[in-house]
Amino acid sequence: MEAHGPPPLLHRTADFRGAPTSLLHDGTAIAGLLLSAAGAAGLSTFGPPVIRTLPREGVAVVVLLDLGHMSVHTIPSRELLALDLLVAAGRDPQRAVDVFVRKLGVSEARTARLDRG
Numbered sequence: 001m002e003a004h005g006p007p008p009l010l011h012r013t014a015d016f017r018g019a020p021t022s023l024l025h026d027g028t029a030i031a032g033l034l035l036s037a038a039g040a041a042g043l044s045t046f047g048p049p050v051i052r053t054l055p056r057e058g059v060a061v062v063v064l065l066d067l068g069h070m071s072v073h074t075i076p077s078r079e080l081l082a083l084d085l086l087v088a089a090g091r092d093p094q095r096a097v098d099v100f101v102r103k104l105g106v107s108e109a110r111t112a113r114l115d116r117g
Contacts, residue, residue, distance in 0.1 A: 009068060009116035012085040012093040016106040019081045023104070024074040027051035027059040030081075033103055034063045034070050037096035043070070043087060070096065081106075086116065
């Protein structure tokens, strides 16, 4: 298959350890963080966040973007918040990650990047 220019999507993940347990159960607060992060990164959302309490533990929150998504899954027993960003090329998802770093005050953050498409 022939390439047609730069990849149109950028996939960024970030795992935050040491997040406050009370936040990891609060889907509404996490939805607010996702919306703040989208704004900081210049991303356009497409509809309100979808918030679900998970059957085992934690919450999942998803925000659809005009091209891509932002999502968070939490595992409170491990003090873990997992952030997933799929954004249009040319956007800077690190700005969204930085919002989480500042707001969570976490002891550990691990990130990864993958060009998609």
